[in-house]
Amino acid sequence: MPAVKAAKPNEIFARDEWAELTRVSRWHGLWLSLHAWLMVALITGGTALLWQWHWLAGLIASPVAIALVGSRQLGLSILMHEAAHGLLHPKRRINNFAGQWLTGAATGSDLHSYRAYHLTHHRFTQQPEDPDLGLSAAFPTTPASMKRKIIRDLTGQTFLKQRGNQFAVAWNGLKAMLSGATDTEPSAKRDTSAGTPLNRNGAAGVAAPVVNLDGAKRTTRTVGRFLLVQLAVLAISLATIGIIPFLIWIIALATSFQLILRIRNIAEHACTTTGGNDPFSHARTTHADMLMRMTFAPYWVNYHCEHHLFMGVPCYNLPKAHQLLIAKGYRERMTIANSYAELLRTVTRPVAA
Template sequence: MSAVRLLPPDRFFDRAEWSAITTASRWRGPWLVAHAWIVSIAAVGLAAWSGNPAAWLLAVAIVGGRQLGLAILMHEAAHGLLHPNRKLNNFLGQWLTGAAVGSDLIAYRTYHLQHHKFTQQPEDPDLSLSKPFPTTRASLGRKALRDLTGQTFFKQRAAQFGFALKGLKAMLRGEQVEKGRASTKAGTPFNKQSDDGMTSPTIDVAGAMTVARSVGRFLVVQGVLLAASLALYGWTPYLLWLAGLATTFQLYLRVRNIAEHACTTTGSDDPFTHARTTYAGWIARATVAPYWVNFHAEHHLFMGVPCYRLPAVHAMLGRQGKHDAMTIAPGYAAVLRRVTAKG
């Protein structure tokens, strides 16, 4: 296997700078989690209170961006960057972020670290996400339509619940797996989108049981949200949350996945070429690029840096003349033009 070459931090930082930039804050991670929930609850609550269909559509657009934000913050927790206390970091990543969008922190962490180890190499488990590009505008348009009409969501959830049922049956039969074992592929089908909107790995019994637990947490969170919605405003807030999860979240997730690695260099041993940084205005930050996820090249160069410090790393690389060696896009529209150059 051809693991990617790591950059020694002392090429860019002295010891004190590196310690400061990689030390997770005790309050910023929890605040970002709270922010995602506050914005989501305010968006669906105000839209329900207004009774205006235009406000409902706006709420679905906003809440999809914060749902992607929760997925991004689970990614932070997978790197241990959401809080310096490991137990609190994992609780935030498992229950308050990952469970809301149907992902399992531990399985995702196992899978995702393989992606970092072999980024854009043949062994990269995410290579299938970038391999189909460039594609045609018509092809990407069809995928976006499937996302916005809920087809991607229902296809993913049907597969996820099918795996969960197998896992639940194994649990009821009393089957045992090695403690701490997590199937690498158990984290893949429900937080990443392949060319057809869905990855379909073979999941073993351990993986199916992991998926079952993940679905259990997902249903618990959905039940809490539904109960709160019914107690305060009726069905409307929860239905708006669910609509965002089924539509805009799926589209934003696709665009985010595309922007990170599509049409970057494959098989290169130069770590500056493995991922793309995309400049994001306020609309992009509210939708496809929450919580500094657009600084993806910097994240791959220094994956121990919390998301809120990636802009500082980007500026530092610029001062050292490294931007020319990186793949940097002026915006998400430019990325979509680049990846639909075929034909």
């Protein structure tokens, strides 16, 4: 199918408005990357101190800490997504370093693989060619189905399945690196590896069997960066307060991050009237109060309609873009949910009698 229709900023914004919206700061994106890690340190460190003070206080605080750390892990994925669009820093080398090492590596993502994948999503949003179509096509779903998804996320089943697929590919890539095998060799002599597609945040998705040694090697390097970050978190944890901060970090990565990531993905496109002709229908914006911004919508990720309309607008300018669109009378063309609770009611419907 043809690519979806793009918005024309010059027909919506004045020249000075557009210049302000698309200005990429030299410090804002880097500050947000630092902010995410500082929040992780404060949350995990504070919870560890509560455990030292009294085990009951630590026990009560830990679920809250795990939820908040999962949100910051999503935040790191969002900032990697910003880097994929070249919006984390105006200098490409700094932008790519921050997207690869400061943000993406923490959740097992590769900036460059994700960039190609994600731009395809923008070009063919909700069309058959959209690699993210599977994230929204199943909705609306039943409460029972949603409950099963939540249980899989919060019990670590989703994490284990995704990491298992990713690590299997990485093992094949490592063997290819050690043996010197390449994709230029006859297929009969190659290892059969599983390609690991990335979801909208760059997290590993469900693998599909393919013969792709170059892709497997990239996955090996991605897993290597992921493990280095986990070792760094562990080393800092042990060198300061003890094992508790690392345990909160890794449990959050395996549980709350998975659920928050799922709800974020659902919010963006599920049950929208997306089509190729109206760029205002490509995605949903969800209003978020302070609690939601601390959990499901860090770093303005809830302004997804605005992001699809204008890929060149950094995340910290999306609220301004939203305000301008509303002021200019575009509200009726946009898909907007008043809350995440309203959104979940929209995508979860009982089976008809």
